[in-house]
Amino acid sequence: MPNLIFRYQVESEPDQIAARADALLLEQTVELSRAVTRDPWVRENILGEVLSIEEVGAGLYAVALAQPLRATALDPAQFLNVAFGNSSLQADVTLVSIEPPDAFFATFKGPRFGVEGLRAKLGAPKRALTFTALKPMGLSPEAAASLAYDFAVAGLDIVKDDHGLADHEFCPFEKRVELCQRAVGKANAETGGTTLYAPNLIGGPETLYRQLEFARAAGVGALLISPMLVGPAFLHELAAAETGLPILAHPAFGGALRVAPDALFGQVFKWFGADAVIYPHLGGRFSYSRETCLSLAKRLRSAEGGLRPAFPAPAGGIKTSRVREVLEFYGADTLLLVGGSLLETGDVVGSARAFVAEAEKISRELVG
Amino acid sequence: MPNLIFRYQVESEPDQIAARADALLLEQTVELSRAVTRDPWVRENILGEVLSIEEVGAGLYAVALAQPLRATALDPAQFLNVAFGNSSLQADVTLVSIEPPDAFFATFKGPRFGVEGLRAKLGAPKRALTFTALKPMGLSPEAAASLAYDFAVAGLDIVKDDHGLADHEFCPFEKRVELCQRAVGKANAETGGTTLYAPNLIGGPETLYRQLEFARAAGVGALLISPMLVGPAFLHELAAAETGLPILAHPAFGGALRVAPDALFGQVFKWFGADAVIYPHLGGRFSYSRETCLSLAKRLRSAEGGLRPAFPAPAGGIKTSRVREVLEFYGADTLLLVGGSLLETGDVVGSARAFVAEAEKISRELVG
DSSP: OOEEEEEEEEEOOTTTHHHHHHHHHHHTTTOSOTTTOOOHHHHHHTOOEEEEEEEEETTEEEEEEEEEGGGGTTOHHHHHHHHHSGGGGOTTEEEEEEEOOGGGGGTOOOOSSHHHHHHHHHTOSSSOEEEEEEOOTTOOHHHHHHHHHHHHHTTOSEEEEOTTOOSBTTBOHHHHHHHHHHHHHHHHHHHTOOOEEEOBOOSSHHHHHHHHHHHHHHTOSOEEEOHHHHOHHHHHHHHHSOOOOOEEEOOTTOTTSSBOHIIIIIIIHHHTTOSEEEEEOTTSSSOOOHHHHHHHHHHHHOOGGGOOOOEEEEESSOOGGGHHHHHHHHOSSOEEEOOGGGGSSSOHHHHHHHHHHHHHHHHHHHHO | OOEEEEEEEEEOOTTTHHHHHHHHHHHTTTOSOTTTOOOHHHHHHTOOEEEEEEEEETTEEEEEEEEEGGGGTTOHHHHHHHHHSGGGGOTTEEEEEEEOOTTHHHHOOOOSSHHHHHHHHHTOSSSOEEEEEEOOTTOOHHHHHHHHHHHHHTTOSEEEEOTTOOSBTTBOHHHHHHHHHHHHHHHHHHHTOOOEEEOBOOSSHHHHHHHHHHHHHHTOSOEEEOHHHHOHHHHHHHHHSOOOOOEEEOOTTOTTSSBOHIIIIIIIHHHTTOSEEEEEOTTSSSOOOHHHHHHHHHHHHOOGGGOOOOEEEEESSOOGGGHHHHHHHHOSSOEEEOOGGGGSSSOHHHHHHHHHHHHHHHHHHHHO
16 A cells, blocks of 8 residues: 655754654554564554655754555544644654645545636636625624625625634524525525525534534535534545535634644645635734745645645735735635625625625736 | 633733733634724623733733633534634744633533542542553454453553554454454453453544444443544533543644643543543653643642543553652552553563552552
8 A cells, every 4th residue: 555755844863863753653653662563564564664854954854754544544533643643742843744645535535616616606717706704703693694695795705604603692503504594595686696605513523413404404505614623534524425515614723733734724624625725814913924825825726636626715814905915926716805804894795895896806917 | 601711821022912912812702803893792792801911921921811601602612712713823822721610611511430430430449540552553453352352351440442543444443342342351251350441433523423333332441532633522522422431532633732731631621521631741752841741630630610530641651660650740540551561572461460560559559
């Protein structure tokens, strides 16, 4: 069976790095020393290999490990375990990137819709897509639905729950989803638009499946989940299920991991099936670098493993005045989020229309 | 409704910290500026409060926030969202600790067994408990069962799957669980012992529930999960379900979070229902400090919120020769893991018996 390649950055004394790299290799699978790993089948079929060790700074090394794909059991949770399970507990190591073999993608099929499928659903073959969030937490279902209606009338492509909207007593999931979907449907009927409403599924597995069932029956157009809050393996399961719905992935609770953001959000979330991945764009309230943002977008859109490209969804304090800058940075294969700033003036429809128009205008300049 | 208190460590310029603390407060709930948060009900009922800002070092501040419990929807995933959702993406902030109000514990009931329940199940009212793991990955179900038999004959309290044992083609979950449980049952029948076998549940929600059902039917005595791999909210759901089985929580994939280990493992995992939490003890392959280890153990054993105490399960390269040191450090309310080193000599039963005997001997010295 083929190997996965995992690349780590490791702090070490020069005379320790060879042993450290070997210990890292063993930690992720057998969790035993080489001497105690006696079984010949295990030595032959489970033990991976240290591919390379390269000094990249003073006391800092790039370590590449090959681990057998079979160690992952082709299960999403176990795959993360082999990538960064126990070693995540060791302060001297960061997971930088992952290179799976082709066979990996026979199980991890990535986005079901991706860029092309979402564009087709929205009748938008070329331009940047737009979306926003229903907020603030504390809205009643009626107020959320009214806001959703305004956004849909203004022509946004997707209106999603804020990722902090859960099954609150003051805004129960079912009531909110029912009213918001109805409001968006009404707006679409009036304008001939195709706005999708994406409720936020959040909770333990039983809650998630109950919410999913309700949302599908209500006719929602897409789904939002935060994989690190609801379990990254749920994303894979949800994408593999034939729900017929595009999935937006939110990065909440994931930013603190000692995993490179482009590996977690740009690779793993996509491999597990997100059609669009939301992440903090540079220059907002968050701190990703230019390089990280570009790498994230590139990974999401890549055809690696024959997977469908997914939309990068840069977010985090972007206002309509920054749409040009953001689209010139990312190009038009972008699902563009403007959130709270649409609520600033009080004229929600006007602000949302201006956002939609600006995204269209810049898209035309970029892709005709 | 009462408030939760969240304590963070924040890096900031002195003249920025007041604004930074307020931004942190807003980020976790409304995700809007104060000016745009106009709804009076939201301002009154959702907006929290910056309780205190204290300089704890040059450019380093301890910030305490009060957030309304209602913002969490009393849902485990949403609770983590309010604690460290978006703010986890900001590099200047670490979540240090969480202080829930009493009302929180009406929903988050913590361990179903805890120290007392697990001691009762094992007929061990005072001494330190012992456990070990079936490894290495790559064992056949028959080899795993043979090892489980040896460990049970030697009198270990719990024999768990290594956390990296998944539903591998070379060691399928069902076959392994069936054979291991049968082997442990046979050993118990022969020795009059009470060893529990704890299989590792790993995968997406559907896989987890299928595995749970199989494991229960097979008669296993406990369960192992890695909450950060299978979704922390699943832990809460599993503990709330009446499975009748103690739950061991493994820290895999959780160590890299910018959340204080004693908050994540010592508090959250316990609140969500783990009866024992495995974590790296100082001086092994991992790097937790003495203070972290003591704080973790103290939190797990506390009666905070009226919850049952849970077992600290220090682990990570502990050998039988270190049992005295570890038990003198933690005392006898400890579930003690010795793992791979039991396999070193080839005489598994002998090594495991020596571990069990040592734990009993030191326990007697400590608690009679």
